[in-house]
Amino acid sequence: MGTYDLKHKLAEFEPWQRGIILENTSRVQLTDGCSIGCSGCGIGAEKGVKSIMPWDLYTELVDEMVAHWVANGTTPYWKNEPFDYHSQGKNFRDAYFYLGGGDLIYNFLSESIYVQTAVPKGSEQEVLASLDIVNDINITLHKTRLKNFISKVFEVCDDNANPLRICTWQKLGPKHINNLAKDTLSCEHGVVLTPSNIYTIRSVRPSTKHPYGYIQEEVIPDNFIVNSLSWDPQIYAREIDPKIRDKLHNEWLDEAPLVIDSEEKRLSWGPRMLQAYKYALKGELTSDKESWSLFIKENIRRFRNEKKDGFSPFEEKIFDEAELMIEEAKQILLPLF
Protein backbone atom coordinates (compact mmCIF):
# COMPACT_ATOMS: atom_id res chain seq x y z
CA MET A 1 0.00 0.00 0.00
CA GLY A 2 1.22 3.47 -0.81
CA THR A 3 2.36 6.01 1.70
CA TYR A 4 0.14 8.72 3.09
CA ASP A 5 1.15 12.13 4.24
CA LEU A 6 -1.99 14.08 5.12
CA LYS A 7 -0.72 14.47 8.68
CA HIS A 8 2.52 15.99 7.42
CA LYS A 9 0.68 18.10 4.88
CA LEU A 10 -1.54 19.58 7.61
CA ALA A 11 1.54 20.36 9.69
CA GLU A 12 2.69 22.78 6.95
CA PHE A 13 -0.22 25.15 7.65
CA GLU A 14 -0.51 27.84 10.29
CA PRO A 15 -3.16 27.26 12.99
CA TRP A 16 -5.67 29.72 11.42
CA GLN A 17 -5.25 27.98 8.05
CA ARG A 18 -5.78 24.57 9.64
CA GLY A 19 -8.98 25.95 11.22
CA ILE A 20 -10.28 27.14 7.84
CA ILE A 21 -9.44 23.79 6.23
CA LEU A 22 -11.29 21.76 8.85
CA GLU A 23 -14.25 24.14 9.14
CA ASN A 24 -14.87 23.89 5.40
CA THR A 25 -14.28 20.18 4.89
CA SER A 26 -17.15 18.86 2.80
CA ARG A 27 -15.56 15.49 2.00
CA VAL A 28 -13.14 13.14 3.68
CA GLN A 29 -11.87 10.74 1.05
CA LEU A 30 -10.85 7.65 2.98
CA THR A 31 -8.91 5.98 0.16
CA ASP A 32 -6.90 7.38 -2.73
CA GLY A 33 -8.40 5.55 -5.71
CA CYS A 34 -11.20 3.02 -6.21
CA SER A 35 -10.73 -0.77 -6.41
CA ILE A 36 -13.44 -1.12 -9.08
CA GLY A 37 -12.27 1.51 -11.56
CA CYS A 38 -15.24 1.71 -13.96
CA SER A 39 -14.44 2.91 -17.42
CA GLY A 40 -15.91 6.42 -17.70
CA CYS A 41 -16.43 6.92 -13.93
CA GLY A 42 -18.57 10.05 -13.59
CA ILE A 43 -16.53 11.45 -10.70
CA GLY A 44 -13.03 10.80 -12.04
CA ALA A 45 -11.85 8.19 -9.51
CA GLU A 46 -8.46 6.65 -10.25
CA LYS A 47 -8.39 2.88 -10.64
CA GLY A 48 -6.84 0.97 -7.74
CA VAL A 49 -6.54 1.87 -4.05
CA LYS A 50 -3.21 3.65 -3.64
CA SER A 51 -3.40 4.71 0.01
CA ILE A 52 -5.74 4.68 2.98
CA MET A 53 -6.43 7.22 5.69
CA PRO A 54 -5.44 5.71 9.06
CA TRP A 55 -8.42 5.42 11.41
CA ASP A 56 -6.66 7.30 14.22
CA LEU A 57 -5.96 10.28 11.91
CA TYR A 58 -9.56 10.22 10.65
CA THR A 59 -11.00 10.31 14.19
CA GLU A 60 -8.57 13.04 15.25
CA LEU A 61 -9.71 15.25 12.33
CA VAL A 62 -13.42 14.53 12.84
CA ASP A 63 -13.08 15.36 16.55
CA GLU A 64 -11.56 18.70 15.58
CA MET A 65 -14.34 19.37 13.04
CA VAL A 66 -17.02 18.56 15.60
CA ALA A 67 -15.40 21.03 17.99
CA HIS A 68 -16.07 23.69 15.32
CA TRP A 69 -19.69 22.46 14.86
CA VAL A 70 -19.02 21.70 11.26
CA ALA A 71 -18.89 17.93 10.83
CA ASN A 72 -22.63 17.93 10.14
CA GLY A 73 -22.87 17.74 6.39
CA THR A 74 -19.41 16.32 5.73
CA THR A 75 -19.40 13.08 3.72
CA PRO A 76 -16.80 10.35 4.34
CA TYR A 77 -16.07 9.59 0.69
CA TRP A 78 -15.36 11.34 -2.58
CA LYS A 79 -13.60 9.99 -5.68
CA ASN A 80 -13.52 6.49 -4.19
CA GLU A 81 -15.66 3.48 -3.26
CA PRO A 82 -16.86 3.70 0.36
CA PHE A 83 -16.64 -0.03 1.09
CA ASP A 84 -12.97 -0.19 0.06
CA TYR A 85 -12.13 1.37 3.42
CA HIS A 86 -10.45 -0.79 6.09
CA SER A 87 -8.02 0.56 8.66
CA GLN A 88 -6.99 -0.50 12.16
CA GLY A 89 -9.94 -2.93 12.38
CA LYS A 90 -12.48 -0.27 11.32
CA ASN A 91 -14.50 0.00 8.10
CA PHE A 92 -16.71 2.46 6.23
CA ARG A 93 -19.66 1.81 8.53
CA ASP A 94 -17.55 2.86 11.52
CA ALA A 95 -16.44 5.99 9.64
CA TYR A 96 -20.06 6.84 8.76
CA PHE A 97 -21.26 6.68 12.35
CA TYR A 98 -18.18 8.37 13.77
CA LEU A 99 -18.90 11.36 11.56
CA GLY A 100 -22.47 11.54 12.77
CA GLY A 101 -24.41 9.52 10.19
CA GLY A 102 -27.83 8.76 11.65
CA ASP A 103 -27.52 11.64 14.11
CA LEU A 104 -30.59 13.83 14.50
CA ILE A 105 -28.99 17.12 13.52
CA TYR A 106 -26.92 15.51 10.82
CA ASN A 107 -30.01 14.02 9.17
CA PHE A 108 -31.88 17.24 9.48
CA LEU A 109 -29.19 19.32 7.82
CA SER A 110 -28.05 17.00 5.13
CA GLU A 111 -30.69 14.29 4.74
CA SER A 112 -28.07 11.98 6.19
CA ILE A 113 -24.87 10.98 4.42
CA TYR A 114 -25.80 9.74 0.97
CA VAL A 115 -24.10 6.39 0.42
CA GLN A 116 -23.66 4.92 -3.02
CA THR A 117 -21.71 1.72 -3.66
CA ALA A 118 -20.84 -0.57 -6.53
CA VAL A 119 -20.03 -3.33 -3.97
CA PRO A 120 -16.29 -4.03 -4.30
CA LYS A 121 -15.27 -7.68 -4.59
CA GLY A 122 -15.09 -9.27 -1.14
CA SER A 123 -17.25 -6.60 0.53
CA GLU A 124 -20.62 -8.27 -0.17
CA GLN A 125 -21.25 -9.33 3.46
CA GLU A 126 -20.17 -5.93 4.72
CA VAL A 127 -22.61 -4.15 2.38
CA LEU A 128 -25.44 -6.55 3.28
CA ALA A 129 -24.83 -5.76 6.95
CA SER A 130 -25.00 -2.04 6.17
CA LEU A 131 -28.17 -1.79 4.10
CA ASP A 132 -29.56 0.57 6.71
CA ILE A 133 -27.05 3.21 5.59
CA VAL A 134 -26.80 2.45 1.86
CA ASN A 135 -28.92 4.60 -0.47
CA ASP A 136 -27.84 3.50 -3.94
CA ILE A 137 -26.38 0.33 -5.37
CA ASN A 138 -24.74 1.09 -8.67
CA ILE A 139 -25.40 -1.84 -10.97
CA THR A 140 -25.43 0.03 -14.27
CA LEU A 141 -22.05 -1.33 -15.33
CA HIS A 142 -22.04 -4.31 -13.01
CA LYS A 143 -25.26 -6.22 -13.79
CA THR A 144 -23.61 -9.62 -14.31
CA ARG A 145 -21.23 -9.30 -11.36
CA LEU A 146 -23.94 -8.13 -8.96
CA LYS A 147 -26.88 -10.26 -10.16
CA ASN A 148 -26.69 -12.77 -7.26
CA PHE A 149 -25.87 -10.03 -4.79
CA ILE A 150 -28.99 -8.04 -5.67
CA SER A 151 -31.19 -11.12 -5.09
CA LYS A 152 -29.64 -11.44 -1.62
CA VAL A 153 -30.35 -7.75 -0.98
CA PHE A 154 -34.04 -8.31 -1.65
CA GLU A 155 -34.04 -11.40 0.60
CA VAL A 156 -32.67 -9.55 3.61
CA CYS A 157 -34.21 -6.11 3.02
CA ASP A 158 -36.73 -5.27 5.70
CA ASP A 159 -38.77 -2.24 6.59
CA ASN A 160 -35.88 -0.74 8.52
CA ALA A 161 -33.57 -0.64 5.52
CA ASN A 162 -33.19 2.51 3.49
CA PRO A 163 -35.28 2.50 0.33
CA LEU A 164 -32.68 1.16 -2.07
CA ARG A 165 -32.34 2.81 -5.41
CA ILE A 166 -30.46 1.43 -8.34
CA CYS A 167 -28.63 4.44 -9.64
CA THR A 168 -28.39 5.54 -13.22
CA TRP A 169 -25.12 6.28 -14.96
CA GLN A 170 -24.26 9.97 -15.27
CA LYS A 171 -22.49 10.81 -18.49
CA LEU A 172 -19.62 12.89 -17.16
CA GLY A 173 -15.89 13.03 -17.81
CA PRO A 174 -13.74 13.07 -20.97
CA LYS A 175 -15.27 9.82 -22.26
CA HIS A 176 -18.64 11.57 -22.65
CA ILE A 177 -17.32 14.92 -23.78
CA ASN A 178 -19.80 15.21 -26.66
CA ASN A 179 -22.82 14.21 -24.62
CA LEU A 180 -22.23 15.55 -21.11
CA ALA A 181 -24.93 15.44 -18.42
CA LYS A 182 -26.09 18.90 -17.31
CA ASP A 183 -25.70 18.30 -13.59
CA THR A 184 -22.50 17.39 -11.83
CA LEU A 185 -22.26 14.62 -9.22
CA SER A 186 -20.29 17.02 -7.05
CA CYS A 187 -22.76 18.28 -4.45
CA GLU A 188 -20.68 20.67 -2.39
CA HIS A 189 -18.13 23.42 -2.58
CA GLY A 190 -15.54 23.10 0.14
CA VAL A 191 -12.42 21.19 1.09
CA VAL A 192 -11.56 17.56 0.37
CA LEU A 193 -9.15 15.74 2.68
CA THR A 194 -7.58 12.66 1.07
CA PRO A 195 -5.07 10.25 2.65
CA SER A 196 -2.27 12.15 0.94
CA ASN A 197 -3.34 15.72 0.31
CA ILE A 198 -5.74 18.66 0.78
CA TYR A 199 -7.83 20.11 -2.05
CA THR A 200 -10.34 22.90 -2.48
CA ILE A 201 -13.28 22.02 -4.68
CA ARG A 202 -15.90 24.03 -6.52
CA SER A 203 -18.88 22.62 -8.44
CA VAL A 204 -19.48 24.00 -11.91
CA ARG A 205 -21.65 23.13 -14.85
CA PRO A 206 -20.06 20.20 -16.75
CA SER A 207 -18.25 21.52 -19.82
CA THR A 208 -15.43 20.56 -22.17
CA LYS A 209 -13.11 22.45 -19.82
CA HIS A 210 -14.45 20.79 -16.67
CA PRO A 211 -16.08 17.55 -17.90
CA TYR A 212 -16.72 16.17 -14.39
CA GLY A 213 -18.43 19.38 -13.25
CA TYR A 214 -15.97 20.41 -10.58
CA ILE A 215 -12.70 22.25 -10.22
CA GLN A 216 -10.36 20.66 -7.69
CA GLU A 217 -7.09 22.35 -6.76
CA GLU A 218 -4.43 21.64 -4.16
CA VAL A 219 -4.50 23.88 -1.08
CA ILE A 220 -1.06 25.28 -0.33
CA PRO A 221 0.10 27.44 2.60
CA ASP A 222 1.82 30.23 0.61
CA ASN A 223 -1.08 31.00 -1.72
CA PHE A 224 -3.87 29.99 0.62
CA ILE A 225 -7.30 29.80 -1.05
CA VAL A 226 -10.22 27.65 0.10
CA ASN A 227 -13.75 27.41 -1.26
CA SER A 228 -16.21 27.98 1.54
CA LEU A 229 -18.35 24.99 2.46
CA SER A 230 -21.68 25.16 0.68
CA TRP A 231 -24.19 22.39 0.02
CA ASP A 232 -26.16 21.86 -3.12
CA PRO A 233 -24.27 24.51 -5.07
CA GLN A 234 -25.46 22.93 -8.31
CA ILE A 235 -27.61 26.02 -8.32
CA TYR A 236 -24.51 27.70 -9.68
CA ALA A 237 -24.21 25.05 -12.35
CA ARG A 238 -27.84 24.35 -13.13
CA GLU A 239 -29.82 25.90 -15.94
CA ILE A 240 -32.62 27.78 -14.22
CA ASP A 241 -35.03 30.49 -15.24
CA PRO A 242 -32.81 33.57 -15.87
CA LYS A 243 -35.26 35.74 -13.92
CA ILE A 244 -34.85 33.55 -10.84
CA ARG A 245 -31.11 33.23 -11.34
CA ASP A 246 -30.65 37.00 -11.53
CA LYS A 247 -32.77 37.53 -8.46
CA LEU A 248 -30.81 34.89 -6.58
CA HIS A 249 -27.59 36.34 -7.74
CA ASN A 250 -28.49 39.77 -6.48
CA GLU A 251 -30.08 38.67 -3.25
CA TRP A 252 -27.82 35.86 -2.13
CA LEU A 253 -25.05 34.70 -4.35
CA ASP A 254 -23.22 37.99 -4.04
CA GLU A 255 -23.31 37.44 -0.30
CA ALA A 256 -22.09 33.89 -0.62
CA PRO A 257 -18.66 33.57 0.97
CA LEU A 258 -17.19 31.47 -1.80
CA VAL A 259 -13.54 31.88 -1.10
CA ILE A 260 -11.62 32.20 2.15
CA ASP A 261 -8.05 33.37 1.98
CA SER A 262 -7.37 35.18 5.25
CA GLU A 263 -7.83 34.82 8.97
CA GLU A 264 -10.01 37.98 8.99
CA LYS A 265 -12.55 36.37 6.67
CA ARG A 266 -12.63 33.30 8.84
CA LEU A 267 -13.39 35.37 11.90
CA SER A 268 -15.94 37.66 10.27
CA TRP A 269 -18.20 34.86 9.04
CA GLY A 270 -20.39 32.81 11.33
CA PRO A 271 -20.27 29.05 11.71
CA ARG A 272 -19.69 27.48 8.32
CA MET A 273 -22.43 24.96 8.83
CA LEU A 274 -25.15 27.58 9.09
CA GLN A 275 -23.83 29.43 6.07
CA ALA A 276 -23.73 26.23 4.07
CA TYR A 277 -27.19 25.26 5.17
CA LYS A 278 -28.59 28.66 4.23
CA TYR A 279 -27.44 28.34 0.64
CA ALA A 280 -28.49 24.72 0.36
CA LEU A 281 -31.99 25.63 1.50
CA LYS A 282 -32.29 28.44 -0.97
CA GLY A 283 -31.04 26.23 -3.77
CA GLU A 284 -33.69 23.62 -3.04
CA LEU A 285 -36.46 26.17 -2.96
CA THR A 286 -35.66 27.30 -6.48
CA SER A 287 -36.27 23.86 -7.86
CA ASP A 288 -39.22 22.72 -5.84
CA LYS A 289 -41.16 25.71 -4.60
CA GLU A 290 -42.58 25.01 -1.16
CA SER A 291 -42.08 21.29 -0.84
CA TRP A 292 -38.61 21.56 0.69
CA SER A 293 -39.66 24.01 3.35
CA LEU A 294 -42.67 21.85 4.15
CA PHE A 295 -40.37 18.85 4.40
CA ILE A 296 -38.15 20.69 6.87
CA LYS A 297 -41.10 21.88 8.93
CA GLU A 298 -42.48 18.35 9.02
CA ASN A 299 -39.09 17.05 10.19
CA ILE A 300 -38.85 19.65 12.93
CA ARG A 301 -42.31 18.63 14.13
CA ARG A 302 -41.39 14.93 14.03
CA PHE A 303 -38.09 15.46 15.86
CA ARG A 304 -39.83 17.51 18.53
CA ASN A 305 -42.32 14.67 19.09
CA GLU A 306 -39.69 11.94 19.03
CA LYS A 307 -37.10 13.52 21.25
CA LYS A 308 -38.69 13.28 24.62
CA ASP A 309 -35.69 14.59 26.56
CA GLY A 310 -35.81 17.84 24.59
CA PHE A 311 -33.25 19.55 22.40
CA SER A 312 -29.81 20.75 23.32
CA PRO A 313 -29.23 24.53 23.01
CA PHE A 314 -27.27 23.80 19.83
CA GLU A 315 -30.13 21.80 18.29
CA GLU A 316 -32.61 24.53 19.24
CA LYS A 317 -30.37 27.10 17.55
CA ILE A 318 -30.25 25.07 14.33
CA PHE A 319 -34.03 24.63 14.20
CA ASP A 320 -34.72 28.29 14.99
CA GLU A 321 -32.30 29.36 12.24
CA ALA A 322 -33.91 26.93 9.82
CA GLU A 323 -37.40 28.27 10.43
CA LEU A 324 -36.22 31.85 9.96
CA MET A 325 -34.42 30.93 6.74
CA ILE A 326 -37.48 29.22 5.35
CA GLU A 327 -39.53 32.37 5.87
CA GLU A 328 -36.82 34.58 4.40
CA ALA A 329 -36.39 32.36 1.38
CA LYS A 330 -40.10 32.08 0.77
CA GLN A 331 -40.62 35.84 0.83
CA ILE A 332 -38.01 36.39 -1.84
CA LEU A 333 -38.51 33.35 -4.00
CA LEU A 334 -42.14 32.43 -4.10
CA PRO A 335 -43.35 35.59 -5.89
CA LEU A 336 -41.03 34.61 -8.72
CA PHE A 337 -42.86 31.40 -9.51
Ligand code: SF4
Ligand atom coordinates in the same frame (compact mmCIF):
# COMPACT_ATOMS: atom_id res chain seq x y z
S1 SF4 B 1 -17.24 2.27 -8.43
FE1 SF4 B 1 -17.93 4.40 -8.40
S2 SF4 B 1 -16.11 5.60 -7.78
FE2 SF4 B 1 -15.39 3.55 -8.41
S3 SF4 B 1 -14.84 3.81 -10.55
FE3 SF4 B 1 -16.96 3.03 -10.51
S4 SF4 B 1 -18.26 4.87 -10.56
FE4 SF4 B 1 -16.16 5.55 -10.04
